[in-house]
Each structure stands twice: as structure tokens, then as C-alpha cells.
Amino acid sequence: MELSTLHYLVVAAALFVIGTIGVLTRRNVVIILMSIELILNAVNLNLVAFSRLYNGLQGQIFSIFIITDAAAEAAVGLGILIAFFRNKETVNVDEIDLLKF
Amino acid sequence: MTLAACFITAASTAVPAAPLMAPVATAFFFYLLSVMAIGSALLVITCRNAVHSALALITTLLALAGLYLMLYAPFVAGVQIVVYAGGIMVLFLFVIMLVNLERAMKEEQFSKQWLAGVAAALCLGGVFAEVYRKGESLFPGTPLRLAEGQNTQQIGIGLYVNYMLPFEIASLLMLVAILGAVIMAKKRI
Numbered sequence: 001m002e003l004s005t006l007h008y009l010v011v012a013a014a015l016f017v018i019g020t021i022g023v024l025t026r027r028n029v030v031i032i033l034m035s036i037e038l039i040l041n042a043v044n045l046n047l048v049a050f051s052r053l054y055n056g057l058q059g060q061i062f063s064i065f066i067i068t069d070a071a072a073e074a075a076v077g078l079g080i081l082i083a084f085f086r087n088k089e090t091v092n093v094d095e096i097d098l099l100k101f
Numbered sequence: 102m103t104l105a106a107c108f109i110t111a112a113s114t115a116v117p118a119a120p121l122m123a124p125v126a127t128a129f130f131f132y133l134l135s136v137m138a139i140g141s142a143l144l145v146i147t148c149r150n151a152v153h154s155a156l157a158l159i160t161t162l163l164a165l166a167g168l169y170l171m172l173y174a175p176f177v178a179g180v181q182i183v184v185y186a187g188g189i190m191v192l193f194l195f196v197i198m199l200v201n202l203e204r205a206m207k208e209e210q211f212s213k214q215w216l217a218g219v220a221a222a223l224c225l226g227g228v229f230a231e232v233y234r235k236g237e238s239l240f241p242g243t244p245l246r247l248a249e250g251q252n253t254q255q256i257g258i259g260l261y262v263n264y265m266l267p268f269e270i271a272s273l274l275m276l277v278a279i280l281g282a283v284i285m286a287k288k289r290i
Contacts, residue, residue, distance in 0.1 A: 003131055006237055008168065011135045013229040015142055015161075017222050022146035024218025025211045030151050030197055034158050037189065038142055041165055044177075052172045053240060060177050060252075061259050067184055068271045072278035074189050078196045079285030085200050092205060094212055 008049035015042035027092040033077050040070045131171060138164035149206055151197045155190060162186045176253045 015038055022035030044063040051059025085091060137160060144157035162185045169178035212218075260268050 003128055005240060006233060007131060008172065009233060011138065013226065013233070014139050017226040017229070018139070018142045018146060020222040020225055021219055024222060025215040026146060027210060027212045028151060028205055030193065031146065031154050034145055034154055034193065037158065038145060038161065041162065045165060045168060048169055048172050048174045048177055051174065057255055057259050060174050060256060061264055063177055064180060065267060065271055067180055068275065071184060071189055072274050074192055075278045075282040076285065078192060079282035081196060082199060083285045091200055091202065092208065
């Protein structure tokens with residue numbers, strides 16, 4: 001059986017949906033950030049698969065930019081988490097409601 | 102035949118076939134890596150212990166690196182392993198160790214609106230399925246085989262010649278992220 005691009009797209013879609021479920025249902029901020037990494041990886045897989053399909057390198061180069069973005073996002077997000085944990089002693093998103101009145 | 106002669110004959114037979122790589126993408130490896138990626142992704146969002154989630158996420162990232170190799174993107178696969186599994190995941194584990202998760206582990210893991218969240222995400226999955234079912238004929242189903250070599254070299258040329266400005270913007274983004282992380286982690290904000 002020949003592997004087509006659609007196979008990779010289906011795997012990427014499954015990873016994207018799993019990451020979305022993680023973001024929407026978990027309470028722990030660390031695991032929400034990991035789910036965001038899952039979503040970004042699903043997008044990367046899509047880009048590399050299309051790069052292979054159209055026989056160019058643009059998709060691979062763009063996926064490297066996305067990896068850069070993911071690193072920046074993880075650094076800032078975890079920094080915010082540490083700063084918040086120092087003040088409130090919690091990592092649950094539904095207890096982070098200072099802006100709610 | 103001596104060992105050296107073996108090497109020489111192997112080298113001489115291997116060299117002429119250099120321009121075209123033999124297809125290594127077999128369906129078995131694809132399904133193995135996909136099941137690994139999706140299964141450990143499910144573990145990431147269901148584990149109670151954040152360290153177990155991080156380890157499952159590392160497995161997902163390594164399986165995805167294997168998929169990149171099957172798509173003839175060796176440089177992206179290497180970056181995936183070095184930057185993601187090596188750098189970002191170490192950052193995650195570091196923060197998990199720094200933040201006291203004992204209390205969070207004993208509490209309820211899923212938020213109150215988990216049913217709505219799962220329903221929304223499954224609707225998104227339905228949209229994906231419908232789009233892929235309807236649009237399958239839109240992109241050509243070319244068999245995935247035979248890439249050219251020198252992938253890393255060409256990506257380097259692309260990054261430093263054609264995509265110079267985005268590359269510099271990405272480096273600026275990294276600088277801002279470093280500064281932001283340092284400011285966030287200071288004693289008094």
C-alpha cells in the first residue's frame with residue numbers, strides 16, 4: 001500500500017485534536033503548555049508533509065520558524081507560571097482569576 | 102574475501118546510486134510511529150503526574166522526528182530532537198521540579214467544563230474529517246519517494262538567502278523571549 005500525504009495529514013489532525021482537548025479540559029498550567037506544544041507539532045507535521053508533496057523546502061523552513069516560536073512561547077509561559085506560583089501557590093487555571101470580578 | 106575488500110566493493114556499488122535515495126518509507130514504520138505519537142499524546146493529556154506527561158511528550162516528539170525522516174526532512178528531524186526533546190523538554194522538566202506539584206496531583210485534574218471542551222474539540226475533528234474527505238482529490242496523490250540529497254545545505258541556503266528577514270525577526274523574537282523570561286523570573290516584578 002502506498003503512503004500518501006493524506007496519511008500524514010490525518011495523523012496531524014489527530015494530534016491537533018488531542019492537543020485541543022488537553023488545552024480545554026486540563027487544569028494544570030504545565031500540561032496545558034505541553035498540549036500547546038502538541039498542537040504546534042501537528043502543524044509542523046502538516047507543513048513538512050506538504051513540503052514533501054510539492055517538492056519544495058518552504059514548508060521545512062517554515063517549520064523551523066515554528067519550532068523557534070514554540071521555544072520562545074515555552075520560555076515566556078513557564079516564566080509567567082513561576083512568577084505566578086511564587087505569588088499564589090497554585091498551578092490550576094481555574095484558580096487564576098485575578099481579573100474576574 | 103577479506104573485510105577490507107568487502108568495504109571496497111560495498112563502497113563501489115553504493116557510490117553510483119547516490120543521486121536517488123532508496124525509499125525507506127514503508128507503511129509498517131509509518132503506522133508504528135503514528136501509533137506511538139498518538140498513543141503517547143493521549144498519555145500526555147491524561148496522566149496525573151506532570152513528569153509522566155513530560156516523558157510521554159518526549160516520546161511523541163521522537164516519533165514525530167521519525168515521521169520527518171520518512172518525509173525526507175532529515176534537518177527538521179534533527180532540529181526536532183535537539184531543540185524540542187533536548188531543549189524545550191528540559192525547560193519543562195526544570196519548571197516541574199521547581200514548582201511544587203504535590204498538591205495539584207491530589208486535586209481534580211480536569212476542569213468543570215471538560216465535557217464542553219471535549220465536544221468542541223471533537224467538532225473540530227469532524228471538520229477536519231469532512232475537509233479531508235471532500236478535498237482528497239484536490240491535492241495530487243503523488244507517491245512519497247525519491248528526494249534529492251543535500252537537504253541541510255539547501256535549508257541553510259534558504260534560511261540565509263531567501264528567508265533572511267524572517268530569520269532575523271526570529272532571532273529578535275528569541276531575544277525578546279529571553280528578556281521576558283528573565284524579567285518574569287525576577288524576585289520582585
